[in-house]
Amino acid sequence: MFLRWERSWLEEVLARALARGGDYADIYLEERQSTLVTLEDRRVERVHVGVDNGVGVRVLQGENTVYAYSNDCSYQGLLHLAEQVSRAVAHGKATDLAELRREAEGLACSEDIPLDAKVEVVQRADRAAREFSPLVKQVLVSYGDVRQEVVMATSTGDLVEDQRCRLRLTVNAIAAEGGVIQTGFEALGSTADFTQALDSTPPEQLAQVAARRAAALVQAPPAPAGEMPVVLAGEAGGTMVHEACGHGLEADLVQKGLSVYKDRMGEQVAAEAVTVIDDATLPGKYGSYRYDDEGVKARPVVLIERGVLKEYLYDRRTALKEGRSSNGHGRRESYQHKPIPRMANTYIAPGEWDPEAIIREVKEGLLVRKMGGGQVNTANGDFVFEVAEGYLIRDGEVGPMVRGATITGNGPEVLRQVAMVGRDLGFTVGTCGKDGQGVPVSDAQPTLLIPKLVVGGLAERRGGKS
Incomplete structure (x- = not known):
């Protein structure tokens, strides 16, 4: 040293x-x-x-x-x-x-x-x-x-x-x-x-x-607007699970009553096919570490298992408040910041569906291959995200790229709606900001089918339902 x-x-x-x-x-x-x-x-x-x-x-x-x-x-x-x-x-x-x-x-x-x-x-x-x-x-x-x-x-x-x-x-x-x-x-x-x-x-x-x-x-032409099925490709990464779900599972927000998941432990909060894990031990990932910033050894934490809420992300302070041990998620930007509960590598576990088969299930909808920026209200789970790369799906086939799309919904409701979970897993990286400090994170998800989401766009949508 x-x-x-x-x-x-x-x-x-x-x-x-x-x-x-x-x-x-x-x-x-x-x-x-x-x-x-x-x-x-x-x-x-x-x-x-x-x-x-x-x-x-x-x-x-x-x-x-x-x-x-x-x-x-x-x-x-x-x-x-x-x-x-x-x-x-x-x-x-x-x-x-x-x-x-x-x-x-x-x-x-x-x-x-x-x-x-x-x-x-x-x-x-x-x-x-x-x-x-x-x-x-x-x-x-x-x-x-x-x-x-x-x-x-x-x-x-x-x-x-x-x-x-x-x-x-x-x-x-x-x-x-x-x-x-x-x-x-x-x-x-x-x-x-x-x-x-x-x-x-x-x-x-x-x-x-x-x-x-x-x-x-x-x-690319402008994206259509309206309520439609959305396929979130694995390569889109886990922006959705990070923003619309992960922050709400951080124990400080839960204890302050600023999370939609407060008092939901043991309840069904997502579809049975959905399991959410935060694992700081994944080799090479941007959010990985051996020990958190309070000296607690990192370990995988299953937050939601088969749709049931199992755990929150704790640092020592929030754990002490509940008379339990930290699960290794006390993180800080530097010595100038006190540690707070933070995500590391958060992901939805892969399922059993072939990603291409998921797309074939959609008659008309949107395929998201890259998420952009967005906003989320952790107190109620409402979100809006930009789509950085999206394609129309027509009759189960990937169609033309479109630009200017947004997706709007409610995080817990989206997790409850998930109809199919792919067997792939794609990661994205970023710096997560909270309480004035940023830490490196990775997020991931498999290909997911959401049967109904509000898509914002500038073009008129042609008729048809999935």
């Missing part, structure tokens, strides 16, 4: 933090090395390489949380933070300190990649997107990676050291023709090594997907 620390420091800091009362205390030490390379208009516009380190100290007492952080990671700096949080805690009985025991030492980051190689990645993507079609007029490419080393110590005796690596590559291809301008976006996110990740998904492949989508959208 680059951070300098000693076990005796951590024990004394925890004791100092709880000196005036508290149920629990923890320390989060972090050093982060990051690289960012952006390219626009054929030029590398920005190269940023930086190092940041700091520490956060937290005390929980009843419903109250006191958190302080600093970039002073010295012994005296840690003691100063502990004194600050201790003074802020109401007087009460302090918890007994457990003897610190080392849980893990992660050694995931094995490569030392020169900056020139990272710059070359964005240049390769730019060339591939421009060469794909003359309709592509502009390309924006961004590469970023983070190498993070953390130490986490808790008053319950946990001592975890971990090393984490992530990289992300995004391509925006902008196409134009006859006054119509459209954008195609594609992203790669991984916790695998640089070479492994980019050998698996070369930048040229990513760029060509983005360019193909943008060029096709320019020439």
Whole structure:
């Protein structure tokens, strides 16, 4: 580890933090090395390489949380933070300190990649997107990676050291023709090594997907509007399950009464064919980790099993409130943020249907192969999403691409409506924002048939029902 620390420091800091009362205390030490390379208009516009380190100290007492952080990671700096949080805690009985025991030492980051190689990645993507079609007029490419080393110590005796690596590559291809301008976006996110990740998904492949989508959208007719069957392809990724379902299963929103799933434990909340899992242990996925940001070992969590609500996503604070243990979903953006319940890799488990057979079941509807941005109300589950890549389905066959479509509905109601679940599984990656902080996540789903959704569009819909 680059951070300098000693076990005796951590024990004394925890004791100092709880000196005036508290149920629990923890320390989060972090050093982060990051690289960012952006390219626009054929030029590398920005190269940023930086190092940041700091520490956060937290005390929980009843419903109250006191958190302080600093970039002073010295012994005296840690003691100063502990004194600050201790003074802020109401007087009460302090918890007994457990003897610190080392849980893990992660050694995931094995490569030392020169900056020139990272710059070359964005240049390769730019060339591939421009060469794909003359309709592509502009390309924006961004590469970023983070190498993070953390130490986490808790008053319950946990001592975890971990090393984490992530990289992300995004391509925006902008196409134009006859006054119509459209954008195609594609992203790669991984916790695998640089070479492994980019050998698996070369930048040229990513760029060509983005360019193909943008060029096709320019020439696509407007989408029809109306209520119709919608097939969400596995390759569309799990935006739907993340936004319309996942956030509502985070324990802090449930406990605040801001989730449609509050007081629904053990009830049927989805179709029997639907099982929803959040698994931070999936190898190489962008949202994966061995230990969460509170030192709790990651494990798969079955949230909905065959339609029945089984579990919420907990951090230590929300778990302590219910007298139970965290299930490893306390996450934070950095040492400057306190941990909160967050998703990692959230997905609907594959079913038994062949994806092509699902499409053949639809007489007239919409096939969504890529989701765009959207909004969701976690309190009632209502959502609206843009369709980044969609096609008409006619008589069980995939028809022309359409542009400008949106889908509107209610998350729990959609899950109850699911009629068919494919045996495929497609992932998307992103940075999930909540309470002013972002964390890397992956989302996935198999091909799904939703018999009835409201599709927004500008074209008139021809007659017919599925």
